[in-house]
Amino acid sequence: MIRLCLSLTLLFALLALPFASQSNNSTVTAQPRLGAGRKYSTIERLNLERLRAVNQDLQKFQRLRGNVSLRTGLTDTKAILHAHAEDSAHTGGTRPELLAAAKNVGVKIIMLTDHVRPPKDFINDSWRGLRDGVLFIPGAESEGFLVYPQRPIIAAHINKSFKSREEYVRLVKQDGGNIFLSHVEEKPDWETGELDGLEIYNIHSDLMDEGEFVKWLQGSFTNPDRLKQIEQAVAEFPAEVFGALQDYLPTVIAKWDRDLPSHRLTGVAANDCHHNQVFTVKAVSNDAIEVTAFPDPPRKITTAQAPRIAEMLKGRQAGDIIAKLDLDPYERSLSFVATHILLNELNESSVRQALRQGHAYVAHDWLCDATGFAFIAERNDKRIGVMGDEVKLEKGLKLRLAAPVAGTIKLFRDGKVIQEMISDKLNFALSEAGVYRAEIWLTVDGELRPWIYANPMRVAKP
Numbered sequence: 001m002i003r004l005c006l007s008l009t010l011l012f013a014l015l016a017l018p019f020a021s022q023s024n025n026s027t028v029t030a031q032p033r034l035g036a037g038r039k040y041s042t043i044e045r046l047n048l049e050r051l052r053a054v055n056q057d058l059q060k061f062q063r064l065r066g067n068v069s070l071r072t073g074l075t076d077t078k079a080i081l082h083a084h085a086e087d088s089a090h091t092g093g094t095r096p097e098l099l100a101a102a103k104n105v106g107v108k109i110i111m112l113t114d115h116v117r118p119p120k121d122f123i124n125d126s127w128r129g130l131r132d133g134v135l136f137i138p139g140a141e142s143e144g145f146l147v148y149p150q151r152p153i154i155a156a157h158i159n160k161s162f163k164s165r166e167e168y169v170r171l172v173k174q175d176g177g178n179i180f181l182s183h184v185e186e187k188p189d190w191e192t193g194e195l196d197g198l199e200i201y202n203i204h205s206d207l208m209d210e211g212e213f214v215k216w217l218q219g220s221f222t223n224p225d226r227l228k229q230i231e232q233a234v235a236e237f238p239a240e241v242f243g244a245l246q247d248y249l250p251t252v253i254a255k256w257d258r259d260l261p262s263h264r265l266t267g268v269a270a271n272d273c274h275h276n277q278v279f280t281v282k283a284v285s286n287d288a289i290e291v292t293a294f295p296d297p298p299r300k301i302t303t304a305q306a307p308r309i310a311e312m313l314k315g316r317q318a319g320d321i322i323a324k325l326d327l328d329p330y331e332r333s334l335s336f337v338a339t340h341i342l343l344n345e346l347n348e349s350s351v352r353q354a355l356r357q358g359h360a361y362v363a364h365d366w367l368c369d370a371t372g373f374a375f376i377a378e379r380n381d382k383r384i385g386v387m388g389d390e391v392k393l394e395k396g397l398k399l400r401l402a403a404p405v406a407g408t409i410k411l412f413r414d415g416k417v418i419q420e421m422i423s424d425k426l427n428f429a430l431s432e433a434g435v436y437r438a439e440i441w442l443t444v445d446g447e448l449r450p451w452i453y454a455n456p457m458r459v460a461k462p
């Protein structure tokens with residue numbers, strides 16, 4: 001089954017709507033349900049006043065940001081899992097473009113996930129190894145998973161030689177390949193016992209509830225006031241505009257919490273970046289425009305369908321570009337969310353091992369760079385484990401957490417919040433076995449937004 005990616009879903013939604021009906025300035029009456037921590041809908045978040053307020057809070061975090069003295073003993077390295085480049089007709093970005101963006105935003109690991117398009121081999125016909133200081137690991141988005149096999153498996157895809165999901169998992173894992181459940185919201189009952197982990201955040205999953213925003217965006221192509229607003233917003237507050245869609249994904253996290261007690265399962269972030277959210281509005285005659293949403297052919301809209309187009313065409317010649325919106329250049333999607341991997345060394349085998357062990361956390365670095373965040377276990381003041389590890393319940397055992405800025409820390413045991421406080425650190429004396437994980441949320445423009453999701457410390461009965 002072929003997955004519809006971020007791009008496709010957004011574009012299909014756009015194209016399915018009649019342009020004319022969206023051209024007037026009607027406000028959406030049905031109030032969309034707001035997710036955890038939200039006070040504002042995505043459309044409200046895109047108001048310039050809101051974006052400015054978010055930007056001010058982000059600057060404040062930057063000023064307050066300090067070094068974390070608590071140590072994991074490993075190097076915090078930003079990685080992007082689930083990245084598309086040069087892999088399909090609906091992907092706009094290239095690998096050199098991805099590399100340049102990674103260097104600019106401090107990402108050191110790119111784990112590619114090509115759409116499977118035989119005969120192209122997503123391992124051999126891709127990038128592998130260090131390029132300009134960025135480590136590339138090739139893989140695919142396939143059969144509902146993110147797969148990073150050690151060796152090419154394209155022949156198995158062509159010959160359809162795996163007969164079940166279990167066989168496919170075994171094939172990918174052969175000789176140490178990695179595999180993660182992708183688009184978890186659609187797979188609440190999928191077996192995860194043999195997997196390395198799952199996507200606890202996915203930009204595409206987050207977009208699923210943005211129907212009102214998609215309509216609003218489409219309406220802006222035939223509404224000169226709104227078009228001006230969104231152009232200005234993207235120019236002045238690009239990260240804040242991208243971040244407006246951000247939500248907590250409760251059904252995905254619930255699946256993680258359900259499966260964690262029985263086995264280790266590393267939570268990772270999925271950027272699902274393609275660099276393909278590019279929209280162009282062009283004058284084609286004195287009474288019509290063309291709207292192009294990559295990669296589809298242009299669509300013509302006339303003043304008869306949407307009268308306010310006339311204002312946009314004033315003083316324009318046929319062929320003039322009225323507006324171009326580039327919403328998702330790689331730099332922006334890469335800095336929105338990342339999986340921070342705790343490494344001994346920057347090489348493929350260390351990355352694979354760390355991901356298996358859960359030596360990682362997910363962070364929305366666009367809010368504040370989370371680098372340095374630590375979540376460890378200590379016994380008698382000596383570090384005996386880091387996030388992802390399993391430690392034995394013994395006297396003198398405690399959990400310690402520290403972050404570069406203060407936020408709302410939530411400590412969970414077996415999926416339930418057992419402590420919540422506003423701080424940049426937490427010390428917790430352990431008296432019960434269980435799976436302990438932590439989240440930190442930041443208050444931004446009066447809204448609570450998820451910032452850090454730590455992988456769990458497993459505390460086993462003595």
Ligand SMILES: [Zn+2]
Pocket residue numbers: 004005006084088090091115274
């Ligand atoms: Zn795609």
Ligand SMILES: [Zn+2]
Pocket residue numbers: 005006082084113141272
């Ligand atoms: Zn994808």
